[in-house]
Amino acid sequence: MILPQTYVVQKFYQYAGYPKYKKYNNTYEAGCPICREGKSWQRKRRCYYIVDDDYICCHNCGWTSRPLKWIQETSGLSFKEIFDEAATFDILPIDVSKEDIVVKREITSDTLPLDCINLFDHDQVLYYKDNKVVNDALNLINSRRLNSAVNKPDSLWVSLTDKYQKNRIVIPFYNEKDEIVFYQTRAIYNNDDTPKYLGKMNGEKSLFNLNKISADLDYIFVFEGPIDACFVRNGTAVAGIQEKSDKMFSHLQKEQLNQFKLSKLIWVLDSQWLDSASFSKSHRLLDAGETVFIWPEKIGKQFKDFNDVCIAAKINEISPQYIIENSHEGLKAKLLMSNISR
Numbered sequence: 359m360i361l362p363q364t365y366v367v368q369k370f371y372q373y374a375g376y377p378k379y380k381k382y383n384n385t386y387e388a389g390c391p392i393c394r395e396g397k398s399w400q401r402k403r404r405c406y407y408i409v410d411d412d413y414i415c416c417h418n419c420g421w422t423s424r425p426l427k428w429i430q431e432t433s434g435l436s437f438k439e440i441f442d443e444a445a446t447f448d449i450l451p452i453d454v455s456k457e458d459i460v461v462k463r464e465i466t467s468d469t470l471p472l473d474c475i476n477l478f479d480h481d482q483v484l485y486y487k488d489n490k491v492v493n494d495a496l497n498l499i500n501s502r503r504l505n506s507a508v509n510k511p512d513s514l515w516v517s518l519t520d521k522y523q524k525n526r527i528v529i530p531f532y533n534e535k536d537e538i539v540f541y542q543t544r545a546i547y548n549n550d551d552t553p554k555y556l557g558k559m560n561g562e563k564s565l566f567n568l569n570k571i572s573a574d575l576d577y578i579f580v581f582e583g584p585i586d587a588c589f590v591r592n593g594t595a596v597a598g599i600q601e602k603s604d605k606m607f608s609h610l611q612k613e614q615l616n617q618f619k620l621s622k623l624i625w626v627l628d629s630q631w632l633d634s635a636s637f638s639k640s641h642r643l644l645d646a647g648e649t650v651f652i653w654p655e656k657i658g659k660q661f662k663d664f665n666d667v668c669i670a671a672k673i674n675e676i677s678p679q680y681i682i683e684n685s686h687e688g689l690k691a692k693l694l695m696s697n698i699s700r
């Protein structure tokens with residue numbers, strides 16, 4: 359179902375600033391309610407609804423999406439509410455002269471790939487129930503236990519249209535204010551030539567699931583990737599560390615960690631028994647005085663990461679106690695590392 363054009367026009371008039379219709383190219387233009395166009399609000403119209411191509415874009419903030427996502431963003435209505443409204447919609451007379459339109463809420467930016475579908479939203483999933491990519495994404499989420507993991511994020515997404523990130527599971531990184539400020543994507547299909555994991559382009563790395571870290575637990579468990587961090591309470595992720603760099607955190611991540619000065623950090627990497635990069639990264643972290651989870655031989659030789667452990671054991675959580683008991687620093691840690699034959 360596509361939103362009727364008359365409905366989109368109505369919504370454009372409702373939420374954009376001082377709209378105007380340009381007949382020669384069949385385009386509506388207005389002040390952008392998303393960025394409010396900086397200093398040129400009330401002076402310029404840089405937000406366009408291009409009717410023939412069925413999309414809305416802003417030449418100031420770079421917003422580009424189908425009308426549906428724009429209406430969601432500007433109205434605060436849910437996917438279902440919009441479709442319900444559009445279905446019962448009658449063409450109402452539009453008072454074009456009425457130019458002082460009140461914008462309901464301020465929007466900072468669009469931080470997800472183009473036209474993302476929320477895979478944790480029942481209505482959206484139902485709407486795309488016959489779409490192969492959406493179904494494959496849901497099956498992957500299900501088989502990796504990401505829909506039941508104890509520390510799963512508040513949403514998971516997929517885009518069918520984004521130039522770089524389409525057909526990949528989008529894992530949002532929420533900050534402490536429940537805003538998505540970064541994301542990583544994971545390939546759904548093994549056979550495509552793109553990397554298994556991709557970060558947001560030009561985005562500064564944020565910590566994963568910052569909105570779920572609780573001071574009730576004295577520890578924060580730092581993973582490289584968000585998927586493993588889903589299986590431990592107070593699990594966070596840095597979106598990768600470089601093997602040969604001393605910089606473990608981005609500037610933003612360092613600032614974010616400052617709020618948790620009293621918590622103890624434990625690094626949880628992939629099994630040092632199976633992964634040579636993880637083995638050398640563990641050594642570097644220990645040299646820097648960090649505390650590192652050292653995989654016990656029995657499970658470390660069998661499983662590469664926490665996600666694999668949880669899938670094999672059919673569990674949704676690794677207990678913090680287990681990690682704490684197997685985490686070490688300094689000489690003790692070095693000694694245990696020397697037992698790992700590689």
Ligand SMILES: [Zn+2]
Pocket residue numbers: 390391392393394395405416417418419420421
């Ligand atoms: Zn804008």
